[in-house]
Amino acid sequence: MSVAKQLQMKGIRKSFSGVPALRDVDFNLLSGEVHALLGANGAGKSTLMKILSGAYSQDEGTVTIDGRQVHIASPADAKQLGIHCVYQEVDTALVPQLSVAENVMLDSISSKGSSLWLNWRKLEKQAEATLARLGASIPVKKKAGDLTLAEKQLVLIARLLTEKAKYVIFDEPTAPLSLEEAERLFRVIGQLKEEGIGIVFISHRLPEVFQLCDRITVMRDGERVLTEPTSTLTIDEVVQAMLGRVFVEEFPKTEVPIGDPLLEVSGVTRGHHVRNVSFEARNGEVVAIVGLVGAGKTELSRVLFGADKADQGTVSIGKKVIKNSEPADAIAGGIVLVPEERRKQGILVGESVQQNLSLPILKLMTRNGFLSGRKESNNAAAIIGKLGIKTSSAQQKTGQLSGGNQQKVSIGKWLPTGAEVYLFDEPTKGVDIGAKSDIFRIIGTLAEQGKAIVYLTCEFAEAMGIADRILVMCDGALVKEFGRGEATQELLMLYASGGKEEQA
Amino acid sequence: MREKSLDFIFKFGSLLVIALVILFFSMWDEHFFTYANLSDILRSISITTFVAIGVTFSLTVDGFDLSVGSTVSLTTVATAAMMVWYEQPLVVVIIVALLIGALVGLLNALLIVKIRIPDMLATLAVMYIIGGIHKTYTKGYSIYNNMPMPDGSTAPGKFSESFLWLGQGKLLGVPVPVVLMIIAVIAVHLFFKYTRWGRQMYTTGGNEEAARLSGVRVRRIRTAAYIASGIFAAIGGILYAARVGTGQIDAGAPMMMESVAAVFIGYSVLGAGRPNVVGTFFGAILIGVLLNGMTMMKVQYYANDIIKGVVLVLALAVTFIHLSRRRSG
Numbered sequence: 001m002s003v004a005k006q007l008q009m010k011g012i013r014k015s016f017s018g019v020p021a022l023r024d025v026d027f028n029l030l031s032g033e034v035h036a037l038l039g040a041n042g043a044g045k046s047t048l049m050k051i052l053s054g055a056y057s058q059d060e061g062t063v064t065i066d067g068r069q070v071h072i073a074s075p076a077d078a079k080q081l082g083i084h085c086v087y088q089e090v091d092t093a094l095v096p097q098l099s100v101a102e103n104v105m106l107d108s109i110s111s112k113g114s115s116l117w118l119n120w121r122k123l124e125k126q127a128e129a130t131l132a133r134l135g136a137s138i139p140v141k142k143k144a145g146d147l148t149l150a151e152k153q154l155v156l157i158a159r160l161l162t163e164k165a166k167y168v169i170f171d172e173p174t175a176p177l178s179l180e181e182a183e184r185l186f187r188v189i190g191q192l193k194e195e196g197i198g199i200v201f202i203s204h205r206l207p208e209v210f211q212l213c214d215r216i217t218v219m220r221d222g223e224r225v226l227t228e229p230t231s232t233l234t235i236d237e238v239v240q241a242m243l244g245r246v247f248v249e250e251f252p253k254t255e256v257p258i259g260d261p262l263l264e265v266s267g268v269t270r271g272h273h274v275r276n277v278s279f280e281a282r283n284g285e286v287v288a289i290v291g292l293v294g295a296g297k298t299e300l301s302r303v304l305f306g307a308d309k310a311d312q313g314t315v316s317i318g319k320k321v322i323k324n325s326e327p328a329d330a331i332a333g334g335i336v337l338v339p340e341e342r343r344k345q346g347i348l349v350g351e352s353v354q355q356n357l358s359l360p361i362l363k364l365m366t367r368n369g370f371l372s373g374r375k376e377s378n379n380a381a382a383i384i385g386k387l388g389i390k391t392s393s394a395q396q397k398t399g400q401l402s403g404g405n406q407q408k409v410s411i412g413k414w415l416p417t418g419a420e421v422y423l424f425d426e427p428t429k430g431v432d433i434g435a436k437s438d439i440f441r442i443i444g445t446l447a448e449q450g451k452a453i454v455y456l457t458c459e460f461a462e463a464m465g466i467a468d469r470i471l472v473m474c475d476g477a478l479v480k481e482f483g484r485g486e487a488t489q490e491l492l493m494l495y496a497s498g499g500k501e502e503q504a
Numbered sequence: 505m506r507e508k509s510l511d512f513i514f515k516f517g518s519l520l521v522i523a524l525v526i527l528f529f530s531m532w533d534e535h536f537f538t539y540a541n542l543s544d545i546l547r548s549i550s551i552t553t554f555v556a557i558g559v560t561f562s563l564t565v566d567g568f569d570l571s572v573g574s575t576v577s578l579t580t581v582a583t584a585a586m587m588v589w590y591e592q593p594l595v596v597v598i599i600v601a602l603l604i605g606a607l608v609g610l611l612n613a614l615l616i617v618k619i620r621i622p623d624m625l626a627t628l629a630v631m632y633i634i635g636g637i638h639k640t641y642t643k644g645y646s647i648y649n650n651m652p653m654p655d656g657s658t659a660p661g662k663f664s665e666s667f668l669w670l671g672q673g674k675l676l677g678v679p680v681p682v683v684l685m686i687i688a689v690i691a692v693h694l695f696f697k698y699t700r701w702g703r704q705m706y707t708t709g710g711n712e713e714a715a716r717l718s719g720v721r722v723r724r725i726r727t728a729a730y731i732a733s734g735i736f737a738a739i740g741g742i743l744y745a746a747r748v749g750t751g752q753i754d755a756g757a758p759m760m761m762e763s764v765a766a767v768f769i770g771y772s773v774l775g776a777g778r779p780n781v782v783g784t785f786f787g788a789i790l791i792g793v794l795l796n797g798m799t800m801m802k803v804q805y806y807a808n809d810i811i812k813g814v815v816l817v818l819a820l821a822v823t824f825i826h827l828s829r830r831r832s833g
Contacts, residue, residue, distance in 0.1 A: 307717060331719045339717055348707055348714050359707060359718040362700040370698045413718065 005031040005066060007052075007083075007167050007198060012061035014047055021047045022058075023222045029167060029198040034189060036201045036209045036230070039219035040242050040493075045202060048219070049169050052200075053085045054078035065166075082166030086173055090152040096145030101127035103144045104158045130158045133195075134188045150181035157188060161195075168192060169200040174208060175294050176272065186212050204292045205498040206235050220244050239493045253466055254444030259283030262452040263335070263421045265304065268313030273299035275476040277313070281421065281452035286443065288455045288467030289478070292496050296476035297456040298340055301425045304454075305337035306330035317420060331360060336414040340425040342403070346410030349399030353391050354380035356398050357413050364416070383412040387442060404435020411442060421452045428462060440466055460492045474498050514826045515775035518783075518819070522790045529797035536800060543679060549792035550681035551576075551740045551747070555756070556763035556770075556784045557692055558736035562623070563767055563779040564696070565729040566709040567616060570627040572737040572763060574635040575608045576756025579741025581638050584647035584663070584751020591661035598742060605738025608634060609731035617726050631760075639753055647751030663749050671746025681743050685785075688739075692781045705729055706778070761809075762791050765816040771823040791815065 007029045014022040022044050029035050039045045050056045052063065054075040063070050065081060072078050078085075087093065094103050102109065104127040109118065127140045136154045138147065144155060153173060160168060170189070174182040189199060189212065203209055209216065209230075216233055218226040218241040226241045263281040268274060273296040281287045291297050302308045304315055306324030314321050315335070322333030330336075339345040347356050357380045358365050365375045380394040387408045391401055398409055407427060414422065424443070428436045443453055443466065457463055463470050470487050472480040472495040480495040494501070530537040555572050562569035579601045586592040586600060608630065615626035645651075649662040673680040696702035707715040708722045716722045737756070744755050769790055770776070770783025794815065795808055803811075 305717070326721060327717050328719045328721045337717065344711070345714050345717050348711050348718075350710050351707065355703070355707070356718075359703075359715070359720065362703060366700060370694075371700060371703060417719075 005196075008064045009048070009052065010062050010064070012048065012051060013059045014051065014056065015059060021222050022051075025061075025219070025222070025224050027217060027224065027227075029200060031166065031198045032193055032196045033214045034193055034199045034201050034212055036203065036213035036216045037219065038203075038206075038209065038216060038238060038242060043219040043242070044222040045219050046171070047222075049085070049171065049200065049202070052078065052167075053083055053169060079163065082164060083169070084160040084163065084165040084167070085169045085171065086153065086156055086160070088172050088175060090149065090156055093156055094144045094152055096143065098144055099140060100131075100138050100142050100144055100147070100155055101140035103155050104130055104140070105162060106159060107163045126162070127158070130161050131155075133161065134158055134191055136184075136188065148181075149176050150178075150184065153177075153185065154188065157192070161192075165197060167198045167200070169202070171202045172204065172294070173201075174203060174205060178272075182208065204294070204496075206238060206494075207498055209238075210235065218242055235494065235499055236490070239490050239497075239499075243489050243493060253440075254448060256284040256444075256447045258285045258468065259450060262318060263454070264316045264319075266314050266316075268300070268303055268315065269311045270299060270303050270308060271311065273476045274303055274310075277473075277476075277478055279471055279478060281454055283450040283452060284447050285468045286447055286453040286455055286466055288457060288463035288470045289473050290457055290460055290463045290470055290492055290496060291473035293458055295458075295473045295496065297458075297473055298425055299476075300473070301337055301339070301423045301454075301456055304330070304423055305335060307337070331417060331419065334418070334420040335423065336360075336417060336419040336421070337423040338407070338411050338414070338425065338427055340429060342406055342410055342430075343399070347398045347406055347413075349397070349406075351398060352395045353384070353389065353398050353401070353409055354394040356409050357383050357394075360413050361416050379416060383415055386415070387412050388438060402431075402435070404431035404438065407431055407435065407439060408442070411439070419451070421454065422446055423454045423456070425456045426458065427455075428457075428459065460487075460489045460496075463487075463492070464489070472496055510826075510829070511775070514772050514777075514822060517822060518769050518772045518786065518790065519774075522786065522793065525790065525793050525797065529793065529800065532797070533800050536797065541796070543682065545789075545792045545796045546682045546685075547679040547747075548796065549788040550679070550685040551743050552759055552762045552766060552791065553685045553785060553788040554688060554736050554740040554743065555759045556766040556788055557688060557781060558733035558740070559763050559767045560692070560770070560779045560781050560784045561705070561729045561732040561736070564705050564709045565726045566712065567726060567729065568623040568627060569612060569730065569733045570624060570760060571608060571612060571631040571634060572733060572740075573756040573758070573760030574631045574638070575605055575734055575737035576741040576744060576759055577752075577754050578608070578634045578638040578756075579604055579738040580745045580755040581642050581647055581751040581753060583667075583742055583745045585642070587663050587667065588647050588649060588651065588659045588661050588751070589653075594664055594666055597667065601742050602735055602738050605734040605736070605741070606731050607734070608737070609734025610727070612734070613727035613730040616730065617723050635754075635757075642751070642753055644753065646753055648749075663745075667746055668749055669746075671743050671748070681747065684739075684743070688736075689781055689785045696781065701725070701728065709778070761812055761816070763788075765812060765819060766791055768816060768819040768823055772819070772826065777823075777826060787819070 009027040012022050012025045025048060027048060037045045051058045054072045054077050057073060063072060070081055101124040105123050124140045131138055134154060134157060138151050138154065173185060177185060192199060201213055213230050215227060215229050216238060217224060218238060220242060259282050261280045262283050266278045268277045277300055289297055303310045306327045306329055309325060315324055316322060317334045322330065324330040343349055354376055358376045365371055377394055384394060389408045390405050398406060427439055447453055455467060464487055468484050470482040471478045472492060474496055535541055555576060558572050559569055582604055583597050583601045586597045612627055612630055615621045616623050651659045653659055670680055675683050696706060704720045704725045708720055708725045712722050745751055766787030767779055767784050769787030770780060771778065773783035773786045776783055794811055798808060798811060
């Protein structure tokens, strides 16, 4: 392979406070190719791309462009070299009050060499021409803020054409798009390829990767494990490479007799993120809902809990439809949520453990209308004992506890409410292994008491260990159900990335 | 070492400043540290304290209420009008005034909680609206006993003795408004510390989303806080009318600034780091002492605003330096 017309990353290493995120990674990108970069969450693909785009700098390793070594110390350096990034959050890169034309031409408007006066006619002409090159027809006088998300993406892509981009990184560009919009994006990417631009395409959706990309690189645990032309690979092989050796953690699953249907969710929809979701959970049953990041799990949990309004659908407990326009209503109806964003949503970090544990049941903590310190401290002591929360006292600030103990506070505050359905959203995120097994033990105990558990996670191994049933969520919809013991990580990954077994 | 001294300053700085200011004025003029003058200071701050308690409520739920000053003006002329123009009995006068305060609070809550206008902007607009209402209502005149009416007659009613007692009377040698102020400070302190609503208010202010996801009905709680803010401003208006014995227009105009300053000085009292009614009380004392002392030193009246502004800036600086330090730490 000649050294000309390609970007090469060699021997890249990067650690964050001693923890290696990238170990000796090589990656090369040819001009005029679409190169998929795949990997599970935390595999290191975003870190690698952040080094390329100048957001991070590597500890070791070199980047060369067309055989010449380059130094990328900042995003500005990267742009200077023609390396651009189209992030998922397109809104942060656009100025919503300005017109499409101004947004496309933003770089040339604000560059040093440009004249003091703006030639609007010329500006709009140029913007129009650039958009036409992409086969996009967006009225250039329209305000950028009024565009659809897909149109905004096109405006950004047009902008980087005016900036003479040579290499473009697309970070999950299709996640928020509809099928038709994604198809249009693929045509645009094809056009960029025609113009000789090298493209890195990051996506969780394997079918589209196979449709679009020339080569595939798979990363796992900070290493590159595979780089092959797409034509020589199958979806199965890629899934296998992403997961590595099949690794089933041991989780102490409590066997509980499963009772009658308790939670019934029917046709729940909210925007794009939650689409017509129906399922049920029985007394004593642990139902896991697995999906990749962005599949809509958190959104689903918030809708079920009344934190966000559903556009459609009902949630009932024991045949009784509950009103859930507010979390307070959902709690009264018997559903509680342990949210993913623990420090922002699960607990009040500035308040004591005791106050956090009283908050949902303040009504029970009063005597003659006043809060009773004794009732509160008894309540706190009981929960701290039951869950083994490690805290110097009930008066300690909750924010000072370890992640696992904070999580126990976030769970423990619900115990005295008498809730029947517990929603857990990524409850093991950021907790150590000891606290993890404690959390599983707590969930087992709740199931034994006949509670229904809905466990939302992107950790497939956890779901396989703890759940009686696994539902796979992809792009806001439930796409597949597995009974206990039926699922493998490969199958879960396949369905979670939008694939089907027939294709495999 | 530096960390420690900064913490010390934050915790005891404002109390120290109060002590130093009192010491300074006492040495400047022997009349300053006398029972008569000190009780005068307390009486002069009693109204500000009530208004500042209102501001404490809105800040506790992480909101803000700029309209308290005009609420004072509105309720002052409304109480005066009810007595002088319409000869209403005391109970009606007080209840109607409190209702007006509650209504203003409800209006603020509607704009902020329901329509989601940012609190500063919503209450800024409301401040102008009710400021305009009270002047329009009185056609720009203050209301006093035996005032001439538009038709040439004399106003039928007058300020009742029992009403004036609220602002001018004494209980066991202590001015009545001071007694009321101390009762209110203690009651509101107990409210925040020992009631469900108080607890929910400051958890809402601490982290609205976490409070909501713990089952707190945050919209209801925030609405209640704005209503409380309006009611306490109304009490301030009633006491103002009772102390002066007339319905002055624009009576509350200077109070917004003083009460906001008092609350922010209160942030740092004993290192609370958040709005708290005891701190608010000490903040009001600091401002009262400064104004009283400066009057004694014959500082030009208009210079008071400079001092008030500077005190507010200092209090804000201390608070926000502390908060950003704590956040990064």
